[in-house]
Amino acid sequence: MKPGIDVEVCEVGLRDGIQGIDTFFPTAGKQAWVAAEAAAGVPEIEVCSFVPPSVSVQFTDCLDVVADALAIDGLTVSALVPNLKGAERGFESGVHKLNFVLSVSESHNQANVRCSREESLERFRQIAELRDANADNRKVVLGAGLATALGCTIEGRVDPGEAVRTAERLLELGADEISVSDTVGYANPAQVREMFQLMRRHLGDEVVLAGHFHDTRGLGLANVHAALEEGVRQFDASLAGLGGCPFAPGASGNIVMDDLVFMLEAMGLKTGVDIDALVAVREIVAAGLPDEPLLGAIAKAGLPKGFNSGLAA
């Protein structure tokens, strides 16, 4: 956690938000988005995914976006890597953090990354091995995301015990952080509390746990509140709620960053983010993706009268 803030928000719109969109978001627009959101105070941005162009058209300009982001003072720059080849490019790019995702449900893993969960774990083992191979790589934080940890569009209910066992294996293999992901927007607040209680009980007090929620069924921020009650202090979100999983039909996207920051600041939890400056970044997204609907309540309704964010306190 960076000094002076209570909750760390991570912008995933440039990765999770745009990966399923066919219109290429121009490089200069991405760079402007990263710069403006970092200037608004967002401490971490996942700027791209090191996947081949056959998987998504959005990430052919990865190295340009990363290079620009790394020049921003104080910003944690992260990227997704699907396998060893992606990780090689990722480590070489100089990002501060690499994220790997596998699904807790076998069939979603097959649909999403076209291999078994055991193969995914082997890929992660190779990535961790590469991280340990030299001093530069060892500076990079390795995050592991548990997709469909709270439900799966193919299998339905997912066993929470299996989510915990998968987290344990990822930690054994070298993960620095575990992100519990409601990839398809199935979770409810009671389930989220139970899941994080179970994780904490089995993984111990030291493991960094993060929450990644989608608002597909309207419960995204209620789920964040439930996770907060269990002490979780790191959350992914996407400006204007961009994104969603291509294998989650009807999924309306990640929780809205602007609304998340409003909720946290209103609760007295400092994020370091200036909400007005954050909301203004939506114009850059609108210019880069003119056909995408931009979601979010605070951008529409405005801040409450007399609202004091943590910045002013």
Add this chain to the structure above:
Amino acid sequence: MKPGIDVEVCEVGLRDGIQGIDTFFPTAGKQAWVAAEAAAGVPEIEVCSFVPPSVSVQFTDCLDVVADALAIDGLTVSALVPNLKGAERGFESGVHKLNFVLSVSESHNQANVRCSREESLERFRQIAELRDANADNRKVVLGAGLATALGCTIEGRVDPGEAVRTAERLLELGADEISVSDTVGYANPAQVREMFQLMRRHLGDEVVLAGHFHDTRGLGLANVHAALEEGVRQFDASLAGLGGCPFAPGASGNIVMDDLVFMLEAMGLKTGVDIDALVAVREIVAAGLPDEPLLGAIAKAGLPKGFNSGLAA
């Protein structure tokens, strides 16, 4: 609380939802809405407001809608009354419950009902006196709603102590239930927990407390979750999120009934409501108000695969 359910949801779309809409919702449509939503299992519906036609065009057919609703077996029929004159009509109509609203902030009360808070309390005293005047009236539950209890578009922050004192006076005057209302969508989950803790501490364990939230700034269901954590088990909501306060600029409406019921049932809290049947009622609303946007996530995304509501359990 009716037997077999854990949380009581009350549909307020026919009152709060449509009061600010200029297009008259045809009487037969209102009756069909009430019948279908009662058949879906919603235990209580606020079917109208006993205000003069000069205040809203929607409620000229109050008696027809009430008469129809009262014929539905097991449904609790409620209505809003602004003053003694409205209450006289209300008691005469035979509804099971009459709700009175005053604002915790003086200037919102002036804007909303054009009188001081003291005058509002005097109006409530008169209504309670009428309730006590004969045996038939005494069967009617008297609800008191604290508008702007969690923030005001005119005054900004509202003193929680003032909300508690107002509740105490309403209870002394004869209120059977206290509804804490985030009329303008300013509340956050931390504030909601503190408010209900304070209410419980000062008002005692026996007083029925309900929550009335708006989703104006996206935190509606997170606020419900916070209230649930404090033991609140009665919530207002509006099908498809219709409505809002005419004195709350940009307010996007009540929390969405369909999404509220989904959240509660997903959490294992029985509401008695069949979600599929509830979502189907939206067609009646769409037919009656073709120009109103219908909000809500579950109607768009559908239930999770393998979802079991309390009804099936």
